[in-house]
Amino acid sequence: MPPPSELELSRRAWRRHRARRSTLVALVSTLVFALVAYLVVTHAPGWPRVRATFFSPSVAAESLPDIAAGLWLNLQVLVVGGLLVLVVGLLVAVVRTVRGPAFTPLRIVATAYVDLFRGIPLIIVLYLVGFGLPALRLEGVPTSPFVLGTVAIVLTYSAYVAEVFRAGIESVHPSQRAAARSLGLTHRQSMRIVVLPQALRTVTPALLNDFVALQKDVGLISVLGAVDAVRSAQIAVGQTFNFTPYVVAGLLFVLLAVPCARVADAVSARARRRQQSGGLL
Amino acid sequence: MNGPVLDLRGVVKVFGTNRVLRGVDLAIGEHRVVALIGGSGSGKSTLLRCASLLETVDDGQVLLDGEDITDPRVDADRVRQRMGVVFQAYNLFPHLSVLDNVTLAPTVVHGRSRADAREEAHALLDRIGLADKAGEFPDRLSGGQQQRVAIVRALAVRPRVLLLDEITSALDPELVGEVLGVVREVAAQGMTILMATHEMGFARQVADVVAFLHDGVVLESGPPDQVLGDPVQPRTRQFLARVIDAGRL
Structure with missing residues (x-):
């Protein structure tokens, strides 16, 4: 490859210079903003009080082990719930898209389920499932808040995720279905082999976004009395009359969410790159 | 203004390790119609995308009315305001x-x-x-x-110049005529046009200059009757023979 011309080298140098300058501007403006925010907060009249109540290092250190142990429960709910949500959501979505009069009752049930559980606030589902179900005193109904909390979360989130999947399925161009059927594939086969793989690719970023939302909503199982991170923090607050444990629990949830958010970004970026045929725009 | 409206000088474009354009020189004078011909993948579209600043060139210059629009200090949006581009797939909103x-x-x-x-x-x-x-x-x-x-x-x-990127390639044969008719009329009214095309017959009738792009350079250019009728380069002859075989000339 011949070496670039003098002109091209000067263009590259100028672009590098611009890139450096905008990085510098971004850096400086971020630092200035952080400094101003810091000064405003620390010079507020109530700051010493707030610092003692919300940011006490000794209370934080004391409460951390219990809260971290509680977070383990949240993680379990997250993993089990997340997997179940994927399965149930996909099932509901597929049922909602099957055609043919024979499936009408199923379709109606699926639609009603989605309408219902997308409408009810998660916390109310938690109360209904967590306290209502055991109150029936049926044989074999579990009473553990872990199980009941997971069920409630799966019920709510599957309704959302089903709609994400459905949007993905419908975004696959009808010509793809036509091509699959023209090869003699059944509805089921064309769904599984042709439509769903393309649909999944489209909706992965949206699904990851829902997963990040799920990550913090697992903290709501504390209302059922499960000793998770939030509940542990609550107990610690009750013992110390200091709100620092809440901040600790919040930070732990953020730490949990950050890697997921980055993964979601990376996946979306990859999908974007794959779609773009190069070019600036 | 007596210089060319659009002037490509030694334009180089690289995708990864693939040098699509290896130093293209092409000038389009005012009210002139230049037809860009060449095999599939010869870089016709890339050249048009470089000229319309949809791609950054990796070397060389593009001048619009004498202004170097590949200078990174130039506001590309303002430059594009002075050009018209028509794509192969219409790209209407x-x-x-x-x-x-x-x-x-x-x-x-x-x-x-x-x-x-x-x-x-x-x-x-x-x-x-x-x-x-x-x-x-x-x-x-x-x-x-x-x-x-x-x-x-x-x-x-x-626009000062109209860039047409194989605008009839996605059309049914019986619809090609109506589109080319519009281009013919626009050209007759004095629009400066650079068009990549496979329609050799049309190029012959409408273009003032035909440029044959091969292996990332303009291998041959000149009046349509010469380039299409009596090409100097064996590569051009080969390409035209294939086009004739396909029944498109």
Whole structure:
């Protein structure tokens, strides 16, 4: 490859210079903003009080082990719930898209389920499932808040995720279905082999976004009395009359969410790159 | 202005390790029509994308009215305001009516009044015989009609130069004529045009210069009768023989 011309080298140098300058501007403006925010907060009249109540290092250190142990429960709910949500959501979505009069009752049930559980606030589902179900005193109904909390979360989130999947399925161009059927594939086969793989690719970023939302909503199982991170923090607050444990629990949830958010970004970026045929725009 | 409207000098474009353009020189004088021919993958589209600043060149220069538009200090958006581009796949905005597709750039980019832009759009649509389609959405139009609208959309900003990227390649054969008819008319009115095309017959009739792109350089260029009728380069002859074999000349 011949070496670039003098002109091209000067263009590259100028672009590098611009890139450096905008990085510098971004850096400086971020630092200035952080400094101003810091000064405003620390010079507020109530700051010493707030610092003692919300940011006490000794209370934080004391409460951390219990809260971290509680977070383990949240993680379990997250993993089990997340997997179940994927399965149930996909099932509901597929049922909602099957055609043919024979499936009408199923379709109606699926639609009603989605309408219902997308409408009810998660916390109310938690109360209904967590306290209502055991109150029936049926044989074999579990009473553990872990199980009941997971069920409630799966019920709510599957309704959302089903709609994400459905949007993905419908975004696959009808010509793809036509091509699959023209090869003699059944509805089921064309769904599984042709439509769903393309649909999944489209909706992965949206699904990851829902997963990040799920990550913090697992903290709501504390209302059922499960000793998770939030509940542990609550107990610690009750013992110390200091709100620092809440901040600790919040930070732990953020730490949990950050890697997921980055993964979601990376996946979306990859999908974007794959779609773009190069070019600036 | 006596220099060329669009002047490509030693344009290089690299994708990864693939040197698509290896130093293209091509000048398009005012009111001139230059047809760019060449095999599939010879870089015709890339060249047009470089000229319209949809790609950054990796070396060389593109001058528009003598101004180096590949200088990174130049505002690419302002440069593109002076060019019209028509794509192979029409690229009309499906959520806007035909009229709104045409008036979008004149009103939003050039700040002309809505009434004024509409009036001109109607006049332009009338000239291509699509005045009655102004309120329709693009998906209600045939490919040929869509492409004619796309030409009008590019013309509505009164560009210095019109870049046409194989604008008939996606069309049914019987619709090609109506689109080329519009190009012929636009050319006759003195528009400066650079077009990549596979329509050799059309190039012969309309173009002032035919340039044969091969292996990332302009291998041969000149009057259509010479390049298409009596090419100097064996590569050009080979390419034209294949086109004739395919029954397209």
